[in-house]
Amino acid sequence: MTGAATSTTSTIEWANPAPEDVPAMVTASPGPASQMWNARMERHTAGSVTQMVKLHPVAYESGHGVTLTDVDGNRYLDFSSGIVITNIGHAHPRVAEAIGRAAAELDNVHDFATPAKVRALEALDDVTPPGMSLFTFFSSGTEAIEAAMRVARAITGRFGFVSFHNDYHGRTGGAASVTAARSSNALRDAGSYLVPSGHAYRCTFCAGSCDLRCATFVGDSVAQNLPGQLAGAVIELMTNGNGATTYRDGYVAEVARQVRAAGGVVIADEVATGFGRTGSWFASDHEGIVPDVMALGKGMGNGFPVTAIAVRDEHAAALAASFPSTSYGGNPMACAAVCAVLDVMRAEDLVGHCAELGRRALAQMTEMAERHPIIGEVRGRGALLAIELVKDRSTKEPFVEAGNFVYRAAFRRGLAWATAGHILRITPPIVMSFELMAKGLDIIEESIAEAEAHFGM
Ligand SMILES: Cc1ncc(COP(=O)(O)O)c(C=O)c1O
Numbered sequence: 001m002t003g004a005a006t007s008t009t010s011t012i013e014w015a016n017p018a019p020e021d022v023p024a025m026v027t028a029s030p031g032p033a034s035q036m037w038n039a040r041m042e043r044h045t046a047g048s049v050t051q052m053v054k055l056h057p058v059a060y061e062s063g064h065g066v067t068l069t070d071v072d073g074n075r076y077l078d079f080s081s082g083i084v085i086t087n088i089g090h091a092h093p094r095v096a097e098a099i100g101r102a103a104a105e106l107d108n109v110h111d112f113a114t115p116a117k118v119r120a121l122e123a124l125d126d127v128t129p130p131g132m133s134l135f136t137f138f139s140s141g142t143e144a145i146e147a148a149m150r151v152a153r154a155i156t157g158r159f160g161f162v163s164f165h166n167d168y169h170g171r172t173g174g175a176a177s178v179t180a181a182r183s184s185n186a187l188r189d190a191g192s193y194l195v196p197s198g199h200a201y202r203c204t205f206c207a208g209s210c211d212l213r214c215a216t217f218v219g220d221s222v223a224q225n226l227p228g229q230l231a232g233a234v235i236e237l238m239t240n241g242n243g244a245t246t247y248r249d250g251y252v253a254e255v256a257r258q259v260r261a262a263g264g265v266v267i268a269d270e271v272a273t274g275f276g277r278t279g280s281w282f283a284s285d286h287e288g289i290v291p292d293v294m295a296l297g298k299g300m301g302n303g304f305p306v307t308a309i310a311v312r313d314e315h316a317a318a319l320a321a322s323f324p325s326t327s328y329g330g331n332p333m334a335c336a337a338v339c340a341v342l343d344v345m346r347a348e349d350l351v352g353h354c355a356e357l358g359r360r361a362l363a364q365m366t367e368m369a370e371r372h373p374i375i376g377e378v379r380g381r382g383a384l385l386a387i388e389l390v391k392d393r394s395t396k397e398p399f400v401e402a403g404n405f406v407y408r409a410a411f412r413r414g415l416a417w418a419t420a421g422h423i424l425r426i427t428p429p430i431v432m433s434f435e436l437m438a439k440g441l442d443i444i445e446e447s448i449a450e451a452e453a454h455f456g457m
Contacts, residue, residue, distance in 0.1 A: 004348065005093050011348050015065025015089035016433040022067050023414020023443075024075040031072030034059045052418055055404055056411040063090025066432045068416050077440050079417035079428045084240055084272045084384070087299035088344055089429045095302050095340045102336035109332075111325045120335035123342040124308065127281050129290045134311040134319050137330035141271035141297035142170025144307040145234065147324050148267045148293040149174045151311055152232035154318035155265050155292070160226035162218060162259070163234045164197035168241040169269055169295075178234040183241065191229065195221050198251045201377045201388065202396065215254035222262045230264035232292070237283035240272030243386030243423035246379050252287040265292035265315075271307065272384070275299035276345060276430050279355030279382030286381065299430075302341045306334035354430035357437055358382040361426070364441050372448050374402060374457050385426040387444070389451075398422035402451045409447035415440055 005014035030038070037059035047054065059071045066089055068076045081087060088095070102116060117137075125133045138144045153159060163169070163178035170176065176186035180194060196204045198214030205213040222230050237252055239245035256266045268291035273283035277299055284291055292315060297307035305328075311319045328334070345351060358381050365378035365387060376390035389399040389406065403422040410417065417440075418425040424444065428437060451457075 005344070011088055011092065011344055011350065011431050012353065012433060014093070015429065015431045016436055017065075017067060019435045019439050022075055022077050022436070025414050026074055027072045029070070029072075029074050029076075029412050029414070030056060030058045031070065031074060033071040037071055052407070055419070056408050058411070058416070065089035065091075066429050066436060074414065076411075076414050076416035077428075077436060077443070079415050079426055079440050081383075081427050081429050082303060083298075083418060084277060084427045085298045086303050087275055087277060087383075087430045088302050088341060088350060089431050090303070092302060092340075092344065094344050095304070095337055098336040098340035099304060099333050102332040106332045108328070110327065111330065114332055114335070116332045116335035116339065117330045120330070120338040123339050124296075124310065127275075127342060127346075128294070128310045129282070129284070131314075132290065132294070132310050132312050134313060134316055135308050136311075136319070136324040137334060138307045138309070138324075138326055139305045139328045139334070140170070141295065141307050142172050142175045143326065143329075144271065144295040144297055144309050145169045145175040145178070145267075145269060146172060147322065148295045148309050149178070149231070149234065150322040150324070151293050151309065151315065151318050152265045152267055154321040155315050156231045156263060158229050158231040158263070160191035160229040160231055161193075161234055162222055162226070162230065162232075162264075163192070163194050164236070165194055166197060166199065166239055166242040166245060167234070167236040167269065168239070169234055169236075191226065193225055197245070198247050199245045200248050201245075201379070203248075210248050212248065212250055212254050215251050215258060218255050219258035219262055222258070222264070226262075228263070230259070230262045232265040232267050233259040234267045234269055236269045236273070237287055238273050238278060238381065238384055240384070240427075241420060243388065243420050243425050244380035244384045246381070252284075253289050256289045256291075267291060267293045267295065270294045271297035275341070276351035276354050277382055277384050277427075279351065279358045281351055283381075300341060301334060301337040304334055304337035306338055350430055354382040357430065357432060357434060358385065360434055361385055361437050361441060364438060368441065368445050368448070372445070372452060374399060374448060374452050374455075380426070383426075383428055383430045383432070387424040387426070387448075389422045389424065389448075399455075402455055405451045405454060406444070406447045409450050410443050413443045413447065415443045415447075
């Protein structure tokens with residue numbers, strides 16, 4: 001097996017300890033050493049970290065597969081993957097070896113060709129949709145979004161973008177302009193504006209019967225706001241930061257149709273959803289669309305900062321005209337990481353494993369929802385899942401205090417994970433075993449029961 005973690009062990013065997021061995025807590029969490037390292041970090045960062053760190057300030061020392069060990073020696077089950085990054089587990093031997101070898105051979109030759117870069121380009125071509133075989137490498141998801149927007153402007157000769165409430169694309173000029181200000185804390189460029197998305201649970205367009213007005217609204221709105229000026233739409237096909245938001249069947253395809261009818265191109269932000277995370281290579285596979293440009297990141301380097309755009313072949317001239325080179329994009333270590341990750345994933349069919357992991361998890365979460373009235377919705381695909389907590393199922397009022405409570409209670413029990421207020425985010429490495437996924441969900445259920453008792457529900 002060429003992609004195995006070692007010559008004798010598959011990635012899933014290597015990544016997953018026996019369920020009785022994790023979590024293993026030796027101090028309260030966060031323990032004294034975690035608190036000390038966080039205090040020293042705070043001195044130089046002024047608390048400019050996410051709410052997740054503020055709520056439960058752990059400091060980590062090491063990771064192995066689907067586990068993380070903190071500086072106090074507590075071993076956690078990883079339900080976050082470093083915010084949807086370490087898809088095939090922490091410290092994968094094949095990836096570590098590939099990066100180390102590349103570092104010992106050649107650091108950087110800007111955008112000259114190297115065998116590593118060509119192999120990484122060809123590996124990407126093997127997994128992206130047919131007819132989408134043009135790529136440029138970058139170092140962050142935000143950079144890839146910016147580049148995708150430049151390509152869309154080069155294709156259309158237009159400037160404007162439409163994007164969607166609750167999607168997140170990054171914090172620099174263009175990316176922040178297509179992100180809700182509440183998430184990016186930035187003003188947007190003139191010509192970029194947002195519309196409500198058709199989030200199935202919280203759709204603002206219809207109650208009950210659905211005629212996909214949420215999707216046709218995009219065309220009407222472009223006609224009002226950017227007539228003849230639309231370069232494209234930037235869309236998360238399932239949200240990451242907003243907790244695995246899913247849409248009604250046909251929504252994404254209809255949005256794509258509306259955008260193209262208005263002369264724009266479709267940019268799929270697959271920074272989080274790409275590389276197997278949703279149980280398919282890309283979330284666009286589920287939607288039956290081929291975007292014009294995809295922004296890729298996170299899982300493609302499994303932690304090494306490497307991202308890319310994928311562009312349809314017919315847009316070759318626009319890609320060249322957008323002049324996308326960077327200092328670090330496509331460096332030998334980055335490309336070695338991409339090749340190792342894709343080799344392992346394909347050889348062991350980890351995408352297929354992730355699809356089944358998600359089916360089983362969603363079944364367990366659905367049963368959990370029947371037992372707990374605080375749960376408004378469970379949702380997601382593959383290893384991009386979420387539980388939304390509400391004060392009342394009929395009003396769907398978000399229960400942020402309960403979300404924070406459950407987040408901390410599960411962390412204390414040894415679940416390292418992520419939250420967004422009332423939305424609990426479940427994004428383990430895609431290689432997690434079915435048994436450990438079930439165990440992590442049990443920990444969440446115990447913590448939800450504790451919250452219900454605490455808030456008198
Ligand atoms: C969907 C999506 N797009 C873009 C980004 C930005 O990527 P980065 O943080 O690597 O710049 C993120 C980051 O979380 C994301 O989830």
